[in-house]
Structures are given as structure tokens and as C-alpha cells.
Amino acid sequence: MEHNTTKSRRAFLYQLSLAGLSIPLASSTFADEQKQTTMQQKKEGKLGIALVGLGGYAGGQLAPALQQTEHCYLAGIVTGTPSKIPVWKEKYNIPDKNIYNYDNYDSIKDNPDIDIIYVVLPNSMHAEYVIRGFAAGKHVICEKPMALTVADCDKMIAAAKKAGKQLSVGYRLQFEPHNLEMMRLGTTKVYGDIKKMTAGFGFMIGDPTQWRLKKDLAGGGPMQDLGIYCVQGICYTTGMVPVAVTAQEGPKTIADKFKEVEQSLKWQFEMPNGLVAEGEASYGSNMNFLRAEAEKGMFELSPAYNYGGLRGKTPEGPMNFTNINQQAKQMDAMALSMIKNQPSIASGEMGRRDVKLITAVYEAMATGKKIKIQ
Numbered sequence: 001m002e003h004n005t006t007k008s009r010r011a012f013l014y015q016l017s018l019a020g021l022s023i024p025l026a027s028s029t030f031a032d033e034q035k036q037t038t039m040q041q042k043k044e045g046k047l048g049i050a051l052v053g054l055g056g057y058a059g060g061q062l063a064p065a066l067q068q069t070e071h072c073y074l075a076g077i078v079t080g081t082p083s084k085i086p087v088w089k090e091k092y093n094i095p096d097k098n099i100y101n102y103d104n105y106d107s108i109k110d111n112p113d114i115d116i117i118y119v120v121l122p123n124s125m126h127a128e129y130v131i132r133g134f135a136a137g138k139h140v141i142c143e144k145p146m147a148l149t150v151a152d153c154d155k156m157i158a159a160a161k162k163a164g165k166q167l168s169v170g171y172r173l174q175f176e177p178h179n180l181e182m183m184r185l186g187t188t189k190v191y192g193d194i195k196k197m198t199a200g201f202g203f204m205i206g207d208p209t210q211w212r213l214k215k216d217l218a219g220g221g222p223m224q225d226l227g228i229y230c231v232q233g234i235c236y237t238t239g240m241v242p243v244a245v246t247a248q249e250g251p252k253t254i255a256d257k258f259k260e261v262e263q264s265l266k267w268q269f270e271m272p273n274g275l276v277a278e279g280e281a282s283y284g285s286n287m288n289f290l291r292a293e294a295e296k297g298m299f300e301l302s303p304a305y306n307y308g309g310l311r312g313k314t315p316e317g318p319m320n321f322t323n324i325n326q327q328a329k330q331m332d333a334m335a336l337s338m339i340k341n342q343p344s345i346a347s348g349e350m351g352r353r354d355v356k357l358i359t360a361v362y363e364a365m366a367t368g369k370k371i372k373i374q
């Protein structure tokens with residue numbers, strides 16, 4: 001009975017808010033309830049996302065993209081930096097009850113506004129926060145690389161299964177038109193078999209104190225951060241997963257920054273059909289390409305991995321695709337998979353596969369040997 005009364009009051013208030021009307025409120029409890037229920041009902045049909053870690057990617061890309069999404073919205077934040085709260089609260093209209101820190105993070109389980117946890121922390125922290133997200137009974141999106149070890153990936157996948165929730169990895173290019181075209185051209189052999197495959201991603205890294213240069217937080221250097229895009233590109237363009245790898249570390253020419261991680265590296269993946277796919281990643285030079293040389297000509301993207309401005313060409317000329325908001329597309333696709341209970345394209349298993357490949361690249365680089373990938 002009480003439930004019905006609350007419901008009809010909510011519906012009434014929702015109508016008022018849609019009409020842009022307001023009424024004097026009898027009590028602050030009533031006011032709070034109005035704020036909360038209006039938010040819930042306005043977002044009806046959309047899944048609420050809580051971003052965990054409010055750094056460059058969350059603030060610069062994901063939060064703005066969540067203003068454009070159709071199937072999910074920015075419902076909450078989890079941060080260890082209290083000074084960020086007022087700015088985010090104000091900018092994105094986030095209610096206090098949806099703001100968490102790393103200590104009370106687990107109590108997010110009691111918050112029905114949050115359906116999805118999106119972990120955007122330094123790499124070594126992904127596993128813990130993903131597993132805690134599943135323990136809270138939420139779906140989880142985890143940034144790349146999924147974790148630093150395959151064993152951690154296994155724990156994350158097991159946690160998802162136990163919770164009966166989805167795990168997705170933030171592979172935005174799995175949903176991006178130019179990269180989707182590379183998949184189509186390569187896997188359907190539009191220009192015949194691929195004879196040579198190369199991929200490279202690098203930029204000049206700045207601040208020498210950042211976590212990306214710390215082994216314990218990043219797990220490695222440009223391989224973890226940028227090489228992973230090349231690993232993805234090679235796999236989705238060829239439609240194959242490598243079976244062996246050799247790798248070589250590049251010289252450290254900017255000595256003060258690379259005390260703990262590689263500055264650059266090259267690797268050679270042996271594909272199941274004998275094709276050798278070459279990858280390269282660097283924090284000391286600029287490169288950004290994904291290239292397939294096939295029997296009937298070359299198709300490529302350059303730049304291939306940026307948030308926008310991607311360009312592609314085929315033997316028939318330039319590709320003609322719009323550059324979209326990649327993060328909005330990615331999060332909408334993932335939210336839709338969760339809503340429909342369909343498997344995510346960028347699944348935990350795919351994230352695990354890539355962690356396994358990266359681990360093999362590092363082993364090959366360290367030993368100088370060809371490493372078989374089971």
C-alpha cells in the first residue's frame with residue numbers, strides 16, 4: 001500500500017519535473033526523495049555507471065562520452081581524492097549518495113542507481129577493483145590491460161561467473177568503424193590472404209614520475225599501454241591468435257624515464273597459418289598504424305588507434321567512414337549486451353587472451369627465445 005503511494009507520488013513528481021514545474025516542498029526528506037526518484041525515472045531504461053578512478057581517461061573521455069550514451073549514464077563516482085568531488089558533482093549532477101571512496105566502495109552493493117562499475121585505475125589495481133565490483137553484484141567494465149597476470153584474469157572471470165554479471169574490457173576500437181573495416185577486409189579476405197601484417201603504436205611520454213613508468217603499477221612500459229592495441233589489431237585483422245612469439249627490447253635513449261620499464265620493443269607473432277605479424281610499441285617515438293599487405297594489395301589505418309581522426313586506405317582508395325565518439329559507442333554496446341544478457345564482444349576472455357600474449361612477448365624479450373603460446 002505504502003509502496004503504491006510512493007510510486008504514484010514519484011510518478012506525479014516526475015510529470016512535474018518533465019513539465020519544468022516545481023512545488024514548495026514540505027520536508028527535506030520529501031525533497032531528497034524527489035531528487036532521487038526524479039533522477040532514477042529520468043534515466044529509465046538506462047544502466048547507471050560508476051567510474052572508479054577519476055584520472056585523465058575517466059575525466060577527459062569517459063565522462064563526456066556518457067553525456068552522449070543512449071543505454072547508460074554517469075550515475076556515480078569512486079575516488080580516493082576528495083578534492084575532485086565538488087567539481088564532478090557540479091559538472092555531472094551526481095548526488096552525494098552515489099559518491100564513494102576506496103574504503104566504502106564495497107557498500108555500492110546497496111545502491112540500485114549503480115548497475116555497472118567501470119574501473120579506470122592504474123593497471124595493477126584493475127584485478128582488485130573488478131573483483132570487489134562483482135562482489136557488490138554489479139556488471140564491470142575494466143580498462144585495458146585487463147590485469148598484469150593471467151592468474152588475475154582467471155580470478156576476475158571467476159568472480160564475474162559467481163556474481164552472474166558481465167565482464168567487459170575497455171577495447172573501444174572493437175566498435176570503431178575504421179577498425180571494424182580492417183576486421184572485415186582481413187577476415188573475409190577481400191584482397192586475398194594477408195602476406196605481411198605490421199602494427200605500431202608509440203608516442204613520446206612526458207612526466208617521468210607518472211605511474212605508467214612504474215613497473216609495479218603499470219606492469220611494464222609501452223607494451224602494456226600501447227602494444228596491446230597492436231596485439232588487438234593483429235588478432236582482429238587476421239582473425240587469428242598467435243601461436244608463438246619472438247621479441248627484442250629497443251635501446252634506452254632517454255635514460256632517466258626508463259629505469260623500471262622498456263622504452264620500446266619489437267615483436268614477431270607467428271600466426272597459425274605461418275604468417276609472421278610484426279608489432280612495435282614505444283614511449284620514445286611517434287607511430288600509429290595497422291597495416292595488412294594482402295595478395296591483391298595493401299589496406300591500412302594511419303592513424304589507427306587515436307580517439308578520433310582515424311584514416312584508412314585500401315587498394316580502391318581512402319576509406320570513407322565517419323569518426324564517431326568511440327567511448328560512447330563502446331559503453332552503449334556493452335550496456336546493451338548487459339541489458340539483453342548477450343555476451344560482450346570485448347569480453348573478459350578476450351582481455352585474458354591479450355594478457356597471455358603480452359606475457360609471452362615479455363618472456364620472449366627477456367629470454368631472447370621463441371616462446372610458444374598454448
Ligand code: NAD
Pocket residue numbers: 053054055056057058080081120121122123143144145170171172211217225
Ligand atoms: P591517470 O593517471 O590519468 O589516472 C589514474 C587515476 O587513478 C587517477 O585518478 C589517480 O588518482 C588514481 N589512482 C589511484 N591510485 C593510484 C596510484 N597508486 N597511483 C596512481 N594513480 C592512482 O591514468 P589514465 O590515463 O586515466 O589511465 C587509467 C586506466 O585507463 C589505465 O588502465 C589505462 O591503461 C586506461 N586507459 C585506457 C584508454 C583507452 O583508450 N581505452 C586510454 C587511457 C587510459
